[in-house]
Amino acid sequence: MAGLNDDPDRYAYLAEGNAKQARKRIAAKVVIRDGLGRVLLVNPTYKDYWDLPGGMVESNESPSKGAEREILEEVGIVVTIGRVLLTVWIGPHGPWDDQILFVFDGAALTPQQLADLRVVDPEISEFGFFQPDEAARQLRPDMAERLGQALDALSEGTTTNFV
Template sequence: MSKQEGDDPERFRWLAEGNARQARKRVAAKVVICDEDGRFLLVNPTYKQYWDLPGGMAEANESPIAAALREVEEELGFTTQISGLLLVDWVDAHGPWDDLLVFIFDGGTAGEEDVHRMSVTDEELSEFAFFSLAAAEARLRPDMWLKLSRAVGAKKLSGVSYEEFRQIGLSDQR
């Protein structure tokens, strides 16, 4: 009869040492939420120049979906439902930041009552609003605009988009 991994302290220590040496990835989890008119929910962070999709960074050992749900609840006091994954994007290291995986989920449609219940409940945001896709482009950082447009395209095709975004010229400044 063989021992389970957890039953052998020496093997467990060896595995833990290997785990400690492996790379860690930062994970961002965002949500595409529409209103009944098909406009997209954007939030205006107080610490960024541009508007953004609702969501944020995952905490240690938190799943991307759990992070997305937690962030929307913390920022807007709104509980959304995730119906699927729309986009995964790898962003290379740039400036002071290590590389990052961005997950964008489908948060469905917020009804009129849902929209009225939303409010800014986190000091990281100054406001939120719904915008057409064209109006969203003017408010989002160019790379986030590309993520949103790819996520919308994936939703129309009932698929998932995967990309690798490279910050040309920035990764050399690390």
């Protein structure tokens, strides 16, 4: 049986198609809690609102690995990313093309992880834990809605999809 690399014309055809296909920006956010059920938020220096920890996934990086990397870069801890709580397609807005947002369960932090939390990224001015209703008031309205959807999915054992 001939492989893909055995037919250079077919390989070139597929490579050309791959180069023309749409590329989606992927964002990965994480719902991380403390032992009291409060939600971890970070305060980005470049935004008007607080945000869930996480960020943009890099090229050829899975959304969960991107989320783990972003948490380490932002607040200096290693977390194990759990299941997807929410996926959302976000249409083009402002200067941005469309994107797909994944919101993952980051579980409740251990006492050691809580002790190790620190601002690492200069783009983050501070972090804090907030009760869900308090967190919603700190977030941009669309992110507050997404946090509510993610927390609902967490408590129901489901995944919510708006893609």
